[in-house]
Amino acid sequence: MNYQNLSPQLRRSIWPVAGLLVLLLTNVLIAPEFFSIEIKDGRLYGSLIDVLNRAAPVALLAIGMTLVIATGGVDLSVGSVMAIAGAVSAGLIVSGVDSVFLVIGGGLLAGLAAGFVNGFLVGYFGIQPIVATLILMVAGRGVAQLINSGQIVTFHHEGFEFLGVGYLFGLPFPIILVIITFVLVQLLMRRTALGLFVEGVGANASASHYIGINDKLIKLMVYCLSGLCAALAGMIAAADIGGSDANNAGLWLELDAILAVVIGGASLMGGRFSLFLSIIGALIIQALTITIILSGVPPKFNLLIKAAAIIVILLLQSPEFRRQLGRIKQWRRA
Amino acid sequence: MNTDNTLLALRGVVKTFPGVKALDGVDFTLRKGEIHALLGENGAGKSTLIKVMTGVYRRDGGDISLEDKPIHPANTGDAQNLGISTVYQEVNLLPNLTVAQNLFLGLEPKRFGCIDWRRMNREARELLAGYELDLDVTAALNTYSVAIQQLIAIARGVSMSAKVLILDEPTASLDADEVASLFKIMRELRDKGIGIVFVTHFLDQVYAVCDRITVLRNGALVGEFEAASLSQQDLVSHMLGKALEKAVHEKIEHADAESRDKLFELKGARSQALEALDLSVSAGQVVGLAGLLGSGRTELCKLVFGVDGLVAGDAELNGQHVRFTNPRQAVVAGLGLCPEDRKKDGIFGPMSIRENMIMALQNKRGWWRYIPMKKQRELAERYVKALKIATSDIEKPINQLSGGNQQKVILARWLAAEPRLMLLDEPTRGIDVGAHAEIIQLIRQLCAQGLGLIVASSELDELVEFSDKVIVMRDRRKVAEVSGNEITQQRIMQAIAGQPQAS
Amino acid sequence: MHKKFLPLYVTCSLFALLFAAGAVQFENFGSLRVFMNLFTDNAFLIIAAIGMTFVILSGGIDLSVGSTIALSGVIISVLMQNYGWHPLPAFALVLVLGTLFGASMGAIIHYYQLQPFIVTLAGMFFARGLSSVISEESVPIMHSFYDDVAMFGFELPGGAWLGSSTIIALVVLALAIWLANFTRLGGRVYGLGGDAQSAALMGVPIARTTISVYALSSFMAALAGIVFSFYTFSGYSLAAVGVELDAIAAVVIGGTLLTGGYGYVLGTLFGVLIMGVVQTYISFDGTLSSWWTKIVIGLLLFVFIALQRYLVGRGQKSR
CATH class of the missing domain: 3.40.50.300 (P-loop containing nucleotide triphosphate hydrolases)
Structure with a gap:
């Protein structure tokens, strides 16, 4: 099949999906048991499930981050928002709230509030996204510590812990949560015109204004969604360890989330987005980590390899770099 | 014609962009000590010509000589060193730096390896005094009006030993008094022997200050005229490419x-x-x-x-x-508006023809009433056919279409919204x-x-x-x-x- | 008074106000000793934030600062402990490597037209990754030169101490002010941040300036890493996590516009000192907890960004 004849969507999907497949195949070659999945007590176990489960928080963040980046912005605060949401939920549990809905609702509300602050600063105040979200990135961990009174708050609450360690339909619940969030956001974006408007605002803010799209409201909305996704990820992290650690919950995950979106092929300038590809991006990051472990390379090389991967992907996206590549090809042919 | 006086001469200059011949063998002659208007409508090639003179673009053909020596400016710095300075409508100075810094950026006076601020400020004041400007040169540039910024830009250009000064629509955002003081300065500079190229859309101003006029149309030279002997009406007809007597009235009768x-x-x-x-x-x-x-x-x-x-x-x-x-x-x-600047205000570049077309209708319906995909496709196919938009696929990103087809897509966008x-x-x-x-x-x-x-x-x-x-x-x-x-x-x-x- | 100095005045007065508030409330707060300790405790941050100031003035951002500090500490300690190097050649090597590292990031940003935040993010991963590859363990530094340098200093009245790191920070500050305001490079950095397109039309060499700015920032971060190692007497790959955020916060609180073009190196010093005073205040108080530092800094960031936004908005309207 001719590469040029593929539809643009399909063409965009090829690289991330191929990248993930290559990584997975490498893993199988190194460790043949990689693809083997066991069923114990109606639950699935195996390396593949592990990859999915560990990628869940970043995948959730990536869903929100995708929308933010599609409008031409970026949300640096998601790691801190994770810490806040975890702290709020933990705080509710230890203060005697029993209803799992209230606990989760409290965490989500915290995320929504954080997203609202970000979105308001970016959309209505006109502050650059990096700058606006930097504020909460710095202050957010302080807020989380304040809620926790500086302690690592541990708790025991079966209903809430289900978020992190539960199983549903044989799969770890975080995976299910990612699937549900993905489906909901995908429906919201693609079954209504919101996705179209988000892409429009990112692709050409001025043209959106001339058509009468309410670009400020769109921006507010995507940051709110990003806050909600971060809150969900934060609660999974807290439920997983049965405690809220304001210092370390979600630390540096904002960077992984941005990376996942970039690996998924989205432009940081805004425009086209694909939630599916961003999740593939999150899986690639996790699969890469596992590949490093399986291949016997000491895990200390992890970050270095990740850095190299970002540089390569960024360069491949740069038109100037492609031009240089093209010139080298021509020169070799001549 | 006094050829000894020629300062800057362009002969048969050609500049092509992919698909467009922006300049097609244009001649242009600037003499010492004259103000020379460069006129033409949109797309006539004025700005391309200026960019070729100032080294922003490399010409594809023809010769440029400054004082009878051939020149090949590779960038604006190059052109500046040769003595060609440009002042743009959107003043291209640095709003955050002081007036003095703007005047001397790159040529700051130094003492013991440090920038000598005192000397720089003093020289800046002296320089501006020549333009009858008495400013606080240590204040940031953006504390002054555009008119004064314009004059500061001119002062910078001239102080960098300019022989040729190009003023690209300097009067667009000035009021009458400001224009008058600008003209006074221009005349003084002319009398000092500087050649000034003046680009403007205000014809009155052309006659108020210019000695000669060069008119371009569609990338080609229409002619070079003495301002004194060209009537305003003839000038307009040269610019628009219609001789008045030939303007046949082909009016179709309209209902009242x-x-x-x-x-x-x-x-x-x-x-x-x-x-x-x-x-x-x-x-x-x-x-x-x-x-x-x-x-x-x-x-x-x-x-x-x-x-x-x-x-x-x-x-x-x-x-x-x-x-x-x-x-x-x-x-x-x-209401619906197809904006003048299609690329900047009109198209959603990376998005498909279909999406570009439904955008306005969708916005009118509200975000929750998404137009079903089948209907979107029908709509897009219909308008592609009706407006004869040349494309193989409605899912193609709009930035891959030609200008005319992009315009039709934007028209279709509004027609679909039934304004x-x-x-x-x-x-x-x-x-x-x-x-x-x-x-x-x-x-x-x-x-x-x-x-x-x-x-x-x-x-x-x-x-x-x-x-x-x-x-x-x-x-x-x-x-x-x-x-x-x-x-x-x-x-x-x-x-x-x-x-x-x-x- | 020039309007352009307004943020600087705000920063300086805020520092004075906070310091005075502390002095009124606590007995030993208003002393030269506490004041000098602000420098001693934050010398490495002052140096890193000064480097960051240049980057932000030019309209960019550098997220790799913290990990560059860690990397230079690790390289120094490993060279000394495992290879028996004298500290001085190790310092020289680290400074050169740091400069090259920053220059490469600057080159990638300029020539491939990539956003500074993502390129320096990759740089952050790279430096952090490289330091953990070199040594995952904390490597202790034992060398008589280090003891000498760490002990070096002058006793000031009231038991205050002017130590070697403070001296280095002050020398760096003086040089940075000279670089920013008394050299052509400084003017170009401001120009680049003011309007890159105009700067190019006015003959500013954009490539050289961009590369210089990031090279300078990484050089400063490497230097900050050296100073940092005088406190810790070790090199550790997980040291100085998040220092880039502190540095950015200090620059903004110091009155520099995050979009570039406006601000002063001296403001950054006061930005760091304000953060130091907040910390000192909280430790003097005893009942307040350490996380209030982060919240207060976040609030200050917000206030300064809102103030900038207001000033810029007003500036545009008046044009």
């Missing part, structure tokens, strides 16, 4: 649309950019907006559409009082002949379907062809309104040139 109910009306309406004016459009009527570039056509469209706010006066839609403070309200009320009043700002600009004719035909059809249309255009023949009424703008004012059989190219041109109606 004035009697019908008014669809939209402006009464004594004024914006930041426009002086008060009246305007009315009826359903099924085409109102043409004529005038040179910068005359206020675009600003009038923006005023109607709510991009620029109404400062004074009244607007009525179907007899109802309306006041649009942003485009959203205008769209909801049934009552359409504003088309330069709908035929930069598109090829075939698409051009189709768009004109479309304008007629729309009018026949009962839409009200306001069309701004710099091409008189097309205005004459489709307009029921033409409003002529000049210097951000409405200077004439002609309707019915009075609409002739000659009549419009006279109004643009600012002459009383020839009887």
